[in-house]
Amino acid sequence: MFQSLCRKTQVLCTRRVREQWVRSFMVELQPVEQIVLVREKQDHNGPTMQFPGIWLRDNCLCDACFHRNSLSRLPHGWNNFDTKVKVQDLSVNVEQETLHINWSDAHRSEYPLEWLRERDFSSANRQRYLSHSYRPESQHWSGDQFQNILQKFEYRDLVSRDDTLAEWLRTLAIYGVALIKNSPLDIGVVKTLCNRVGFIRRTTYGEEFSVKSQPGAKNYSYLAEPLPLHTDMPYFEYKPSLTILHTLEQSVSQGGWNLLADAFYVADLLREKHPEEFEVLSRTRVDWADIGMDNGVSFHNIWRAPVINLDADGNYARINHSVPQRDSHFSIPVQRVQPWYEANALFVRLAQEQAVSFKTTPGDVLTFNNLRMVHGRTGYDDTELNVRHIVGGFVDWDIAYSRLRVLQKQQQQQQQQRLRQQQQLQGQKQVESKLLSQVQ
Numbered sequence: 001m002f003q004s005l006c007r008k009t010q011v012l013c014t015r016r017v018r019e020q021w022v023r024s025f026m027v028e029l030q031p032v033e034q035i036v037l038v039r040e041k042q043d044h045n046g047p048t049m050q051f052p053g054i055w056l057r058d059n060c061l062c063d064a065c066f067h068r069n070s071l072s073r074l075p076h077g078w079n080n081f082d083t084k085v086k087v088q089d090l091s092v093n094v095e096q097e098t099l100h101i102n103w104s105d106a107h108r109s110e111y112p113l114e115w116l117r118e119r120d121f122s123s124a125n126r127q128r129y130l131s132h133s134y135r136p137e138s139q140h141w142s143g144d145q146f147q148n149i150l151q152k153f154e155y156r157d158l159v160s161r162d163d164t165l166a167e168w169l170r171t172l173a174i175y176g177v178a179l180i181k182n183s184p185l186d187i188g189v190v191k192t193l194c195n196r197v198g199f200i201r202r203t204t205y206g207e208e209f210s211v212k213s214q215p216g217a218k219n220y221s222y223l224a225e226p227l228p229l230h231t232d233m234p235y236f237e238y239k240p241s242l243t244i245l246h247t248l249e250q251s252v253s254q255g256g257w258n259l260l261a262d263a264f265y266v267a268d269l270l271r272e273k274h275p276e277e278f279e280v281l282s283r284t285r286v287d288w289a290d291i292g293m294d295n296g297v298s299f300h301n302i303w304r305a306p307v308i309n310l311d312a313d314g315n316y317a318r319i320n321h322s323v324p325q326r327d328s329h330f331s332i333p334v335q336r337v338q339p340w341y342e343a344n345a346l347f348v349r350l351a352q353e354q355a356v357s358f359k360t361t362p363g364d365v366l367t368f369n370n371l372r373m374v375h376g377r378t379g380y381d382d383t384e385l386n387v388r389h390i391v392g393g394f395v396d397w398d399i400a401y402s403r404l405r406v407l408q409k410q411q412q413q414q415q416q417q418r419l420r421q422q423q424q425l426q427g428q429k430q431v432e433s434k435l436l437s438q439v440q
């Protein structure tokens with residue numbers, strides 16, 4: 001009796017698994033365009049996945065075409081790549097959920113449908129990939145919106161919890177700013193945060209830097225004077241991307257307030273309301289420079305780039321602005337100089353209008369996107385009893401986005417595992433109750 005029940009369970013389990021997991025697929029080739037279409041049959045209104053033939057051939061996953069350990073395409077196929085390669089026939093292995101293609105060059109390829117789903121060329125899927133896996137889409141904010149978009153994170157959560165770390169990086173990617181609260185008043189906080197992301201970015205001023213009033217300072221930010229809105233280090237081609245400013249001591253005087261504005265929003269205003277000035281600021285290269293010495297090492301940094309830098313899609317890639325670090329060399333034709341000054345003066349005025357001010361307290365760590373935010377501070381009285389001491393450091397976006405993607409993948413895998421366990425448990429319960437009803 002016991003044996004036969006077991007056998008019966010097994011048969012039922014297998015059938016159930018088939019019903020639940022095996023789906024059927026429609027595959028079709030558009031022969032002229034050589035586009036492969038794949039759709040799940042039971043989902044008639046569902047999206048049709050699209051794959052160009054040439055892309056499928058280029059991305060064959062067999063051992064001759066793809067190196068599994070490095071997850072990279074093997075290069076030799078490109079020594080003589082046949083751009084006219086054609087799909088000869090195609091089929092889906094329903095049990096294994098794989099697409100099979102025989103090619104006109106006598107090659108044969110096999111693609112898991114799960115892998116294809118991730119890479120579907122449909123516009124919705126490309127959008128999903130860009131905003132989820134590539135980079136979260138930025139949301140630009142006006143000064144009035146600052147209180148709504150500012151997110152605060154507890155330092156101890158950030159150093160101990162991966163979900164908080166991911167949320168902080170996502171917030172920086174979307175809004176360009178986030179505030180960390182209750183960090184220890186310890187000189188190592190900036191380095192700890194940088195190491196949590198990956199590693200600190202070294203510059204001509206070393207790794208961490210201390211901002212406090214220094215008599216005879218060689219850099220303008222080391223004076224107690226007001227520091228107008230600017231981005232840090234526009235004179236670098238590889239400009240440090242995330243600024244981390246830890247408040248160790250705060251001036252009790254009236255001043256020392258932080259100023260911050262979303263220069264992407266300012267660029268939006270220009271683009272919309274002042275298109276000519278926008279054009280000038282996004283097309284005129286400005287000479288940014290920093291000449292001096294730090295720790296006994298002389299440097300002479302120059303980078304020529306516009307104030308508003310656009311990528312190939314016309315989106316903002318980077319803002320450069322710093323009055324002290326704009327060189328007196330201005331290598332553009334003379335008739336383009338006056339219009340640039342008009343446009344830049346407008347940019348500065350709009351940035352000032354959109355700037356918010358707030359005063360950090362000891363233990364606060366202000367973090368922001370240095371490719372996007374302009375920041376500054378009001379002046380303050382610096383005396384022996386009234387000190388302001390900020391420790392700063394940088395992390396590069398490459399490192400931060402990489403960490404975010406790794407964390408997101410971990411979260412996704414954990415979620416899938418939980419889902420699978422739930423489904424297994426549900427399946428078992430259903431089989432058991434079916435069996436029980438049959439036995440009864």
Ligand SMILES: [Zn+2]
Nearest residue numbers: 060062064065
């Ligand atoms: Zn292959």
